[in-house]
Amino acid sequence: MSEHFIERSRYLCALGGAAATVTAIPKAIPILHSASGCAGNFAWTQNGGSGLQVGGYCGALTTPSSNIQEHEVVFGGDDRLREQVASTLKVMAGELFVVLTGCVPEIIGEDIKSVVAEFSSQGAPIIGAETGGFRGNSYWGYDLVLQALFRDFVATSTDKERLKVNLWGIAPYGDPFWRGNLEGVRHLLEQLGLEVNSFFTTKDTLDSIRQGGSAALNIVVSEVYGLGAALLAEERHGIPFLSTPLPIGPTASEIFLRSVGTKLGLSAERVDEVIAREKGDYFRLLEPLTDCWNDLDLQRYAVVVGDANYAGALTRFLADDLGWLPELTVCTDPLGEEERQRLTDGLATLASGYRANLVFETDASQVIHHLRKKWPAGNGATYQNTFAPAFVVGSSLERELAQTLGAGHLSVTFPVANRAIIDRGYTGFRGGLRLTEDLISSIVGGR
């Protein structure tokens, strides 16, 4: 892993993540206070990485942007932002406007807070977040928008509703399967009888987001993404939070449901009943695959390459549910020591007893070197126990690795350039079935 550069980064800057997040909020309009090229860069990035999803109600090249230039760098951009916000309120039809700053205004020391306050004091539904690209990557930008919502939009409430939760931890467009994944977790929680605000699904509204302050628990289905907002909401709204791995497949979903049940003090019978029903369905549906699973010898060695959510979640599913052999797991996010430790600990004990091997490597061209440490390349010997049959679950950039290994391949984590994704998701019990279908389909494609 290079200390001085990041190879083919699998995320954008904070502003890119923030803009995508606002686009995903119902009837929300992002207003970029940035150079003119930022919005276009995000559109092209989504085009190439987010499973063919670009923008939405207001995203991509539709995004209002102050497009500041050298003049503003020299003379300041406050007036330009003020003008842009005023004109945006006239031209764009939205119910929530979110001002997001890019690198240029932040480096020159612009203060957007006062401009945003001027408009909100006049009754405009507007908030802001400082999301300069150099502040972090798109997952942090996602977190910053959630923080802004909890700080300036979500109504505070002293009365908590015992069966109401907020759900996040899956970044829109950063996870190409964000809609389906959110819906999958939402479905699990609804089975428990919970009312769920998940911000970005078709079931969510600005009103349900505003009422999120009365939730009894914030559930973050990530061990990294969105934790800043969870801490802020705990402090500001007195809502405790539960951070869990992304639950893909029956084993992880069962653990997830039990931890939510425990945290909320739900009756164990209720939780058991839901798990039994979902699990029963899962295996009844899986049952007819069993002959071909055996006849076609569909078990695989696997390399998993993914972001902080997917690396562990996919590994768990492969090891604990599908019965594959994930020999190497690579997390491509640049993470701090504490975050790395958290993810490593989380994979230390798998339900199946399989021993995962997690490494942190931002530069995926180096994955092959990590694999070769344990599994040397074929040396031409008559008998050699090589890494085959193999499969690579990662992004579309892992196609070269798969080719080198003679392995199958499925794009799941950003960038996904080679699949069209609308609302497919891999979370929950049903998500495990979808992932099984997709993995196996890619193996038998030539049949």
Next chain:
Amino acid sequence: MSYMDLKSPPRREERLKACIAHGGSVCDLGGKGKKSCLVDDGERGFTQGSICLLLPALAMLNTLPDNVVLMHSAIGCGTCTHSQNANVRFGGNVRWGKVKDGVWLSTALNETDVISGGEEKLEQAIIEADERYHPFSISVVSGCVPGIIGDDIDTVVKQLQPRVKAKLLPVHCEGFKTKIWATAYDAVYHSIGRTLLERSRVDGAEEGEGVDAGMVPYAGLERLPRTVNLMNVSSMGRVDELELTRLLTALGLEVNVFPVFAHPEGMVKATQAALSVSTCPTHDDYFLTYLEERFGVPYLLKHMPIGIENSGLWLRDVARQFGAEEEVAAIIRKEEAELQEALAEFRPLFTGKTVFVSAGEFRALATARLLEELGFRVVGIRSFHHDEFAQGEYDKLAATAQEDYPIDIANVQPFEEVNLLKRIKPDLFLGHANGNATAAKLGIATHVIYNTGLAYIGYRGAYDLARRLARQLKNPTYNRRLAENLTLPYTDEWYGSHPFSYINSRGGTTV
């Protein structure tokens, strides 16, 4: 002193008086009116985001084989490469039968770097990239952040060059410095010229030392009397290159496609050519002037070979340089006859249908002419910028227009487009990449005006475009169903306002 002696090329705002904000009409800009915005560029009081010069620059740099792109900026800059990588993969495959991802890196400047500077990080990144990837060249591309904090990529490159094997190409793409993203072409060409073509620098000698007197090819190379440089900055896919190569080969010429997908080591060949032929003045004027002044390669920079008449004009200009007027006349006669016959089946479907066209200025105008030739009636055009090179194209369109129609000079700005489209209600819309969704959500049949996997250029392009448009018009249900069920994010107040009411409104002057 030539522009090439500067570290970075001048902005097109100054060099060409190019502009991006004007609401006019075809009669204003063409024919006798000619009220262009070249002198006084208006600013909009409401703007939407677009791209900056970084995006087209990367579209070129990512295609260069054996080249690593090293972004020096915050981590988001250049992630557009994720979509451009499809062109790298596809383009490599159709040229060399091999699919390969581009290699792009970022120094990912963070808060500490913003405060203490990123030059040392860049140095280390260059050294490490050189050792890890062993590329022929590393393009060191600066974004906004180094432009503001004052990192000097040229000095870093100059000091480091003797210590690394790869040729280092500094490319300036500080997005806030120019609103004309076509400056990207100048930025990349500038770097290619200074780094790969100037003898003094290629040989590692001091500036000004050992430079040829000029007007001859790069030192030690011969003039190739039948070779033409066919300029492609990534606006043509392989299928379009092949069409033009086919036509030029018929004139007995050899074609050197330059610079996309050209190996940096072989780029000196461009100095040996007998002629450089542009397909778009917006792309190439800066570099072709340089190639002529420095290496004596004359150039053609007038027509874009999109459209039947335009393809003929383009081809005739080339043939004239080689005294092949008669041959070219015969070729054009044959090509046109064959094409017109093939197009006959589509004419009934196209005739009288109205179309709105949006793209970079020259492409938009040339495509509009082609659509007229196919039987459509042009009812509106958005050009992403405006400069003097397009005058001839506006004149052509003004001469053929049945009635006046709006010309929107805008760096995309879909809010103006949606307002115009609601009024004009065209049957068909042709827009650039990531630029068709607004029209689609209005239920208008749409087609992409640029895609490196599709044919647009020459006679083949005219026919293939016609086929694709016939397909779109035959069943535009996808868009109609969108329109029935989706709402665009604009207010009724805006739909009721004049489409150009935010032009020249900056600072509250005229809204």
